[in-house]
Amino acid sequence: MNTISTLDSLSQILTLRPEEMAWDGNCGVLPIKISAYLKQLITESEAVRRQYIPTLAECSTVEGDFPDPLSEEAHETVPRLIHRYENRAAFLVTDICAAYCRHCFRRRFTGTFQGPATREEVRAVANYLAEHKEIRELLLTGGDPLTLGIGELEEMIACFRSIRPDLVLRVCTRVPFSDPSRITSSLISMLQRHNSSAIFAMVQCNHPDEITAESRAAISRFVDGGIPVFNQSVLLKGINDSADVLEELCNTLVSMRVKPHYLFQGDLVVGTAHFRVPLNDGFQLEAELRRRLSGLAMPTYAVDLPGGGKIPLVTSYLIDEQEGVWKFRNTQGEEYLYFDAKKDSP
Numbered sequence: 001m002n003t004i005s006t007l008d009s010l011s012q013i014l015t016l017r018p019e020e021m022a023w024d025g026n027c028g029v030l031p032i033k034i035s036a037y038l039k040q041l042i043t044e045s046e047a048v049r050r051q052y053i054p055t056l057a058e059c060s061t062v063e064g065d066f067p068d069p070l071s072e073e074a075h076e077t078v079p080r081l082i083h084r085y086e087n088r089a090a091f092l093v094t095d096i097c098a099a100y101c102r103h104c105f106r107r108r109f110t111g112t113f114q115g116p117a118t119r120e121e122v123r124a125v126a127n128y129l130a131e132h133k134e135i136r137e138l139l140l141t142g143g144d145p146l147t148l149g150i151g152e153l154e155e156m157i158a159c160f161r162s163i164r165p166d167l168v169l170r171v172c173t174r175v176p177f178s179d180p181s182r183i184t185s186s187l188i189s190m191l192q193r194h195n196s197s198a199i200f201a202m203v204q205c206n207h208p209d210e211i212t213a214e215s216r217a218a219i220s221r222f223v224d225g226g227i228p229v230f231n232q233s234v235l236l237k238g239i240n241d242s243a244d245v246l247e248e249l250c251n252t253l254v255s256m257r258v259k260p261h262y263l264f265q266g267d268l269v270v271g272t273a274h275f276r277v278p279l280n281d282g283f284q285l286e287a288e289l290r291r292r293l294s295g296l297a298m299p300t301y302a303v304d305l306p307g308g309g310k311i312p313l314v315t316s317y318l319i320d321e322q323e324g325v326w327k328f329r330n331t332q333g334e335e336y337l338y339f340d341a342k343k344d345s346p
């Protein structure tokens with residue numbers, strides 16, 4: 001059971017549809033990669049299939065699409081380090097993932113056969129972190145950092161820890177849902193050895209079909225090991241753009257001790273236009289989810305503006321304010337007042 005990396009090998013396990021067969025490996029940069037674990041799941045779930053099998057739609061460019069809408073290259077202060085927000089930075093540990101998601105927003109980098117960062121690159125980032133104490137959180141991302149060997153990853157984390165024991169680390173990974181057997185007890189023990197400040201796992205699960213006995217076990221290993229897990233979903237047209245699907249996803253994640261953190265609007269990345277949900281539909285979904293979900297289960301709907309960074313996309317519940325009397329609409333649409341504290345009151 002090996003990884004699938006060509007249309008030919010894919011066609012041996014699945015009857016490919018015309019739009020899948022028409023995908024042209026030369027039209028985009030992101031190669032095919034489907035882990036052995038996903039082979040079964042893509043045949044059973046349409047939602048999983050569409051996240052991993054390319055179609056001809058990837059080959060079209062829509063007006064307003066960019067290769068790098070988040071201007072990450074402009075914020076690359078040290079090779080592979082994106083310092084876009086003052087207090088946190090993202091380190092592109094490797095371009096490799098266990099499987100490539102067709103909606104990947106970092107396809108300018110992901111799967112470009114550059115491999116893991118070198119020792120010198122890690123050292124240069126560590127030196128930058130030493131000089132930039134304003135960085136409180138470091139995102140280990142890519143690509144997927146958990147495609148590295150445990151020893152290799154430990155060397156990297158130890159290097160950052162030796163210089164900044166206070167740094168909060170966020171391991172950004174899709175491996176619990178793309179290749180869950182990589183979440184081993186030795187990986188967890190390794191992370192625990194470097195727990196002088198918190199280590200979070202930031203995972204990506206977009207549909208309830210991705211939750212299997214194996215992915216549940218992988219998540220449990222993190223949480224049991226003292227590593228809190230937060231989920232960052234991407235809103236994907238025809239896959240999870242329904243209140244029922246998202247409601248089930250968020251509630252299931254909470255039951256697994258995972259906090260639904262972000263629900264991302266699709267970025268304006270070349271080759272992903274067919275996955276984008278119109279903002280108006282997204283706002284309606286957000287409002288519907290807020291009616292249906294607990295505060296714990298409710299993610300923040302957000303978008304990364306080209307050049308402008310992340311902003312929350314929230315329906316406003318404020319209607320009006322007059323002389324300290326604020327008028328709101330509650331989630332059910334009824335109007336209520338809030339009487340503000342008087343400026344000169346004790």
Ligand SMILES: *Cc1c(COP(=O)(O)O)cnc(C)c1O
Binds near residue numbers: 090
């Ligand atoms: C999203 C992102 C972060 C983290 O932002 P949070 O809102 O804290 O999740 C950090 N750096 C970059 C470049 C990002 O894109």
Ligand code: SF4
Binds near residue numbers: 096104105144
């Ligand atoms: S796991 Fe993340 S970086 Fe890798 S292909 Fe999927 S979205 Fe892109």
